[in-house]
Amino acid sequence: xxxxxxxxxxxxxxxxxxxxxxxxxxxxxxxxxxxxxxxxxxxxxxxxxxxxxxxxxxxxxxxxxxxxxxxxxxxxxxxxxxxxxxxxxxxxxxxxxxxxxxxxxxxxxxxxxxxxxxxxxxxxxxxxxxxxxxxxxxxxxxxxxxxxxxxxxxxxxxxxxxxxxxxxxxxxxxxxxxxxxxxxxxxxxxxxxxxxxxxxxxxxxxxxxxxxxxxxxxxxxxxxxxxxxxxxxxxxxxxxxxxxxxxxxxxxxxxxxxxxxxxxxxxxxxxxxxxxxxxxxxxxxxxxxxxxxxxxxxxxxxxxxxxxxxxxxxxxxxxxxxxxxxxxxxxxxxxxxxxxxxxxxxxxxxxxxxxxxxxxxxxxxxxxxxxxxxxxxxxxxxxxxxxxxxxxxxxxxxxxxxxxxxxxxxxxxxxxxxxxxxx
Numbered sequence: 181x182x183x184x185x186x187x188x189x190x191x192x193x194x195x196x197x198x199x200x201x202x203x204x205x206x207x208x209x210x211x212x213x214x215x216x217x218x219x220x221x222x223x224x225x226x227x228x229x230x231x232x233x234x235x236x237x238x239x240x241x242x243x244x245x246x247x248x249x250x251x252x253x254x255x256x257x258x259x260x261x262x263x264x265x266x267x268x269x270x271x272x273x274x275x276x277x278x279x280x281x282x283x284x285x286x287x288x289x290x291x292x293x294x295x296x297x298x299x300x301x302x303x304x305x306x307x308x309x310x311x312x313x314x315x316x317x318x319x320x321x322x323x324x325x326x327x328x329x330x331x332x333x334x335x336x337x338x339x340x341x342x343x344x345x346x347x348x349x350x351x352x353x354x355x356x357x358x359x360x361x362x363x364x365x366x367x368x369x370x371x372x373x374x375x376x377x378x379x380x381x382x383x384x385x386x387x388x389x390x391x392x393x394x395x396x397x398x399x400x401x402x403x404x405x406x407x408x409x410x411x412x413x414x415x416x417x418x419x420x421x422x423x424x425x426x427x428x429x430x431x432x433x434x435x436x437x438x439x440x441x442x443x444x445x446x447x448x449x450x451x452x453x454x455x456x457x458x459x460x461x462x463x464x465x466x467x468x469x470x471x472x473x474x475x476x477x478x479x480x481x482x483x484x485x486x487x488x489x490x491x492x493x494x495x496x497x498x499x500x501x502x503x504x505x506x507x508x509x510x511x512x513x514x515x516x517x518x519x520x521x522x523x524x525x526x527x528x529x530x531x532x533x534x535x536x537x538x539x540x541x542x543x544x545x546x547x548x549x550x551x552x553x554x555x556x557x558x559x560x561x562x563x564x565x566x567x568x569x570x571x572x573x574x575x576x577x578x579x580x581x582x583x584x585x586x587x588x589x590x591x592x593x594x595x596x597x598x599x600x601x602x603x
Contacts, residue, residue, distance in 0.1 A: 194327055201377035202322070203334040205274070205315055208370030210342030212281075212308070212363040215350040217242065217554070218454065220288075220359065221301060222432040223447040228294050232570060235433055235577075239562020241298055242429055245305040246555025250548050252306060253313035257544030258401065260314045268382030270314040270321070271375050277311025278371055285360040308367075309551070315374070316543035320530050321381045329478070332527035333469020339522055340465050344458040351451040404542050409532040412598040416482065416528070417549035419592030420521055423486075423585040425553040426561055427493060433565075434578050438500050439507055453511050460515025461522070468523025477603045478524040478531070479596050486593035488517030493585040500575070531602050 194202075222238050229237040256273060263269040284303030291297045323331045346363065353359045404410050427434075435453070436446030472478045492514040501507055529546045565577030 194323055194331070198377050199323075199327075199331060199334045201373035202318070203331070203338040203374070204370045204372075204377075205367075205374035206335050206338040207342035207345075208367035209308070209312060209315075210339045211346035211349075211366045211370075214343045214454070215346040215359075215451070216304070216363065217245070218428055219347070219350055219432065219447055219451055221297070222429075223355075224288070224291065224297055225294065226432075228292070228297070233566060235430060235562035235565045237294060237562070238429065238433075239558040239560070241301055242562075243555050243559030244298060245301050246551055246553075246558070248302060248305040249309050249551030250555050252309040253316070253547040253551070254401070254541055254544030256310045256313040257317060257547075258541035260317055261541050263382075265382070268378070270318050270381055271378060273314035274311045274371060275375070277307045277309075277314070278368055280307040281311070281367070282364050285364045289357045289360045309547075311371075313544050313547065316547055317541075318374075318378045318381055319526060320533055320543065322378055323530070325530075327473070328530040329469045329473030329524065329527040331469070332472075332525060332530070333466050333523055335526050336465030336469060336519065336522040337462060340458040340462045340519065344455055344462075347451045347455045347458070351448055351455070354445070354448050354451075401541070402545075404534050404545055408534060409599045409601045410529070410534050410542065410546075412595055413528045413532050414546055414549045416592050416595040416599070417525065417546065418552065419588045419595055420482070420486070420489075421550045422553040422557060423489060423493070423588035423592065424518075426557045426585045426588065427496070427582050429554070429558045430561065430565060430578065430581065434496075434582075435507075437569075438575055438578060439502055439504070453508065456508055456511040457515040457518060460512045461519030464516055464519030465523045468520055469527060472524050472527060478528055479599065479603060481520045481524045482528075482596040483593050485517040485521035486589045488513055488520070490586050490589040492517075493582055493589070497579045497582045497586075500579070528596075528599070528602060532599065 221241060222234075225237050225241060226234050256277075260269045260273050263273070265272055281304050284300045284305075284307065287296060287300030287303060289300075291300055319328070319331055319335070345366075349362060350359055353362070405414060431453070432446050432450045435449050436444070440446055440449060468481055472481060492510045495501060495510055501510070529543065533542055535542065561581045565581050568577035568580055569575055
């Protein structure tokens with residue numbers, strides 16, 4: 181199978197300024213996404229749902245959003261692969277999707293009950309995932325093949341910076357719903373340099389391929405999921421993302437029920453803990469991608485990440501730590517693994533793309549590996565946590581659900597070993 185590195189012509193060298201501008205939208209995206217999905221939605225649902233049903237309600241909301249995050253990216257990505265406009269193929273969708281996210285933010289800002297929260301969250305998931313689907317195709321479109329590791333490092337850095345800034349602002353504006361407007365404004369402003377850096381994408385018209393029977397089109401659409409190294413990259417990301425998701429989305433209530441007392445602000449503590457994680461991840465993400473280009477090895481970063489993140493999950497489920505300093509120390513260990521994995525996450529995908537001409541569609545499938553766990557695991561995990569906590573033993577649900585993170589991370593490290601064209 182031809183990889184992106186072999187099939188794609190080598191364009192001009194990308195400098196640090198261009199890499200920074202191209203990855204800027206990833207800062208805005210993560211400034212919005214992680215605080216929204218791990219802190220704000222949980223806290224807002226906790227305000228309107230009776231205690232004892234909160235994890236179930238959180239799981240349903242995240243499952244609904246995750247369903248949209250699974251279906252929208254590959255479909256919109258495939259559309260952007262065939263779109264011809266004077267402004268390019270990706271950029272018009274990115275701009276429109278970002279602007280249409282604002283109605284959902286306004287709904288969440290005014291929401292006073294659970295159905296309103298669901299509606300606002302669904303609007304955001306639909307349109308912002310559409311914008312990100314188009315964005316996913318830009319890196320393979322414009323970045324030189326020999327610099328995808330560097331681009332992945334910049335994307336990892338912008339991810340951590342965006343998460344850190346978003347968590348910091350969320351912590352400062354705890355319980356102030358103006359945070360939703362700030363998140364939208366940051367996402368829109370960071371789109372500007374990315375659109376500038378990607379101004380060369382989509383200038384050459386794309387010829388529409390001949391029509392095919394529906395069944396054949398579906399098989400061709402899904403082919404990257406079961407052929408070649410790109411499929412193993414997707415399954416690796418699916419397992420690692422599952423290991424992260426099954427813990428991440430219940431941290432607010434875990435810290436509130438297990439680590440802190442009832443008078444403590446669990447949402448603020450979670451923001452601070454995640455801030456420790458992303459600050460630790462920053463140097464590992466930034467330098468890891470560039471080092472992987474130089475040593476021509478990427479899989480070792482996934483192995484090390486799995487060990488670090490799996491260790492933290494094991495300590496959580498085995499000891500139920502109540503020492504705040506110890507919990508923050510575990511955040512540092514988790515951040516090391518988090519940074520190492522995302523340093524090479526995008527680079528592995530770009531290295532193994534089946535067809536660079538369909539990069540957004542295939543990167544949309546790659547995106548599913550991140551969002552599918554968000555659709556499925558919180559839905560079942562939330563119900564299981566509440567059921568076990570009520571009927572078996574208080575807080576035992578967290579131990580059972582968090583234990584699956586170790587399994588997911590272990591399987592992810594096994595899958596990455598199956599990738600043959602990348603060392």
